[in-house]
Amino acid sequence: MSDLYQTDLLRMAAAADGAGRLDEPRVSATLDNPLCGDRVTMDIRLDGDRVAALAHETKACVVCQAASAVIARHAGGLTAEALAAELGAVDALLKGEAAGAGHWAELDVFRPVARVKSRHACVRLPFRALEAAFKAAKAS
């Protein structure tokens, strides 16, 4: 399973794009991974239905950190629909299928996680936290 911890993934986690908190005004969502206690908080500020600013606090493993970093890289202008499509691509990868064209190239680093079911939730947690933040924004 060494390929799970390929250099690209470790670098992405270390880069920690978007780490931190946003100032108010912001909408936030915090999600736990109940099995390991990991926790991701996503802060966003929206411009219409698009992300204008995003920051995250990711107290988690490198796999989850890398996922948060990937999201942060692509956050500008992101919509809830586009996020859902990316999560769909992630889920395809985790099933060992092709992600389909047009998705974030960095998602590829998560391909080796497919074999390790217990870690799927680590990749998905930041996506789900951002999903929750979008929902919270809509509700408010």
Next chain:
Amino acid sequence: MSDLYQTDLLRMAAAADGAGRLDEPRVSATLDNPLCGDRVTMDIRLDGDRVAALAHETKACVVCQAASAVIARHAGGLTAEALAAELGAVDALLKGEAAGAGHWAELDVFRPVARVKSRHACVRLPFRALEAAFKAAKAS
């Protein structure tokens, strides 16, 4: 296990000594065998601490019926202490041990039940019901 249903046991059950109910005044106790739903009711009338009259309703298997019948045969003048000693002898028999001297000779028919643990309760139920009747008498 044919020896369990020896002729003596079947005869004793069929004889059904003491079957029926006593008229008032009486003390009664009803006990269930929760595993088969069998039910024994013991009615007694006491003279001091001794049984003056006894009757029983035994809705149960022949093993249990035989036990009720044996008790009924020896009921006259029986005390709670003497009953406890007989139950002790029964328990010894059911453990495959000797009953000891001086006990009701008829108890011997229950010796083959020792091997069949699930039926031990059938032998004991009438004894325990009579025990409960003695207790009820004391309490009243």
Next chain:
Amino acid sequence: MAFDVAAIRAQFPILDPAAHGRPLHYLDNGATAQMPQAVLDAVIRHETRHRANVKRSVHFLAEAATEAYDQARDAMAAYVNAAGADEIVFTSGCTAAINLVAHSFGALLKPGDEVVFSTLEHHSNIVPWHMLAKRAGVVVKAIPVTAEGRLDLAALPKVIGPRCKLVAVTHVSNVTGAETDVAALVAAARAVGAKVLLDGAQRAPHGPIDVAALGVDFYAFSGHKMFGPNGIGVLWGRGELLARMPPFLGGGEMITRVTLEETSFAEPPRRFEAGTPPIAQAVGMAAAARWIESVDQEAAHAHLQKLTARLLDGLDGMKKVRVIGPTGLQARFPVVSFAVEGAHPHDICQMLDEDGVALRGGHHCAQPLMAAFGVTGTTRASLALYNDAGDIDALLAGLDRTIRRLTA
């Protein structure tokens, strides 16, 4: 193609004629069915190759154990035709599954709300409701039975009233073998907005179940009665209903976060599976489901119908014997109870045991039904697909002898 009962029997080590040094005609399948080698092998394989706790660790054994447990859930979802694996809650048995509903669904009820069961029920589907009644002021009512030992459908409108929130009834009676007319029951329940729970303990061994077609809300059954291990059962629940129910047992695996002051709970099915689940048992139960599915269902059904007819015919010819329950083959499963005038079920069973015929005598954990029939117990033969004509004939011959001896 003829049903090859010998080939089936050969898969059950305990039925090996040499196993006990005496004959065995095992007709107590309603209590516990025997286990085929395939199920035993699945359990052994799991314990010797994939044993670990699930969902908690990331090493390769834990991955394998988790995968096995997830696949078991998938297999059980397929067996009952659930909308998804998340509708399958593993419990320690059918009794535990019904208790789960009594607590978790029961927590949604108010004093004066009604739960309807029936006179036909196993104690497992009565006592939890009595306890709920005491705990929460819920009122219990019972659907009466007909002289044939079936639900008295004519009574439904009277029993299932506007305050009824749940109708909890057996799918197949463990005493009479009668199959419940589920459609009529569901219609009556739906008319007042009540949910329906089926106790499938006696139905589950007889092939896949279609909860979607049945149109019910909960379905409970045990592994050990369907050729699987002890200590495992399934509660199937409609997804949206499970989602509304609070948890029952508290512990590991069913939480999202715990502090010293409070706990927040996970989604179903995890919410209802506190602590280390019965992993090897789930693997075994799934193997049992697959084993049942591997048998030709129609042929098995025909085989059991034939044996049931042979048994009913034989009993019909015996004086002093009264069948308790349906005497025909319509809407019934191969469970046959009877009472013998002047002979107690335990004595009958004990004497038949001498011939190696394993029956069950007593109240079958269905005392209200016994009361309805005016008996304290019955003698019951319950068949599984490994039974053959020899088993039935041994029963009939032994019974004849026994009756003559006991009622001489």
Next chain:
Amino acid sequence: MAFDVAAIRAQFPILDPAAHGRPLHYLDNGATAQMPQAVLDAVIRHETRHRANVKRSVHFLAEAATEAYDQARDAMAAYVNAAGADEIVFTSGCTAAINLVAHSFGALLKPGDEVVFSTLEHHSNIVPWHMLAKRAGVVVKAIPVTAEGRLDLAALPKVIGPRCKLVAVTHVSNVTGAETDVAALVAAARAVGAKVLLDGAQRAPHGPIDVAALGVDFYAFSGHKMFGPNGIGVLWGRGELLARMPPFLGGGEMITRVTLEETSFAEPPRRFEAGTPPIAQAVGMAAAARWIESVDQEAAHAHLQKLTARLLDGLDGMKKVRVIGPTGLQARFPVVSFAVEGAHPHDICQMLDEDGVALRGGHHCAQPLMAAFGVTGTTRASLALYNDAGDIDALLAGLDRTIRRLTA
């Protein structure tokens, strides 16, 4: 005589070097311990020779199954030194056992009564009390921990007050390995008339227990952590206490009589064992207890102390590693947790899995303890008597490599 760990290992099929095509250093015994052939054989023998339901039927298989189940109860009574077999309640696991107490003993409590647990507890010994608090207005309090991960005994007088009815604490921590000073706890509880429950999940694998000497009232543990099957656990309870408690689950086997309107309940332990119990699992758990008893206890203890020392020494030499819990051998069992600066437990476990080292990372179902230590999780090695120096060395070597890689 030297402890022959190779001979012990040879009894565990899953540890066979050829079993997985890769090395296995199984150090996740705190989650689930592996099963020796003797236990597996006992289960197989039961399923293929004595399988039947218990207490319900009188045929020879049912007699054999009932005898096996009764003997299993006797064996567990001996294992904990109970006053009698009737004090042993078989449950589906440690979690279920604690939930039983939370419901049945909990039913005797009044609003405002207090239950005390500790910050050290596994969620299984926290969540049931949270749920009881919500259900019945009982107040929960927690004994804090020391920096070493032990109960802070100095706090006992403050936490265990006059309204305290139950002190429910772990016997051995599943995170730190710390052994509870039971005498101090019992004294504090007795001073206010409270009962004491010990969660023995992590203690039970390490040899017989003496509840009489401990002076507690309840003791709960699981089969799968003591080399036995899944889906089985034991609640030992003091006889006079069990006798006063109402039942928890309702169903077959736990009643004296059921009518449509009400139920009356059997004596303990039957009152607490609704439905078909985990029979084969009880047989397996008893076989596991006997297997443990067959090992030289002192030698096993010395062996595990030596391995624990080797592990603690190795960790002590590593920069960035902090042991969470006692760093000495005094009053501790072979469970060792540690945190690595800059590396997440799951990443550590995943990388060590490449070397076949099976650890557990995460919160270990002890989130309040994690919060007390200011971490979200730890990496844990938990040892069983089949572990050897090779296992420890593989862990230490792999950890060294992993840390260099993850914190470069």
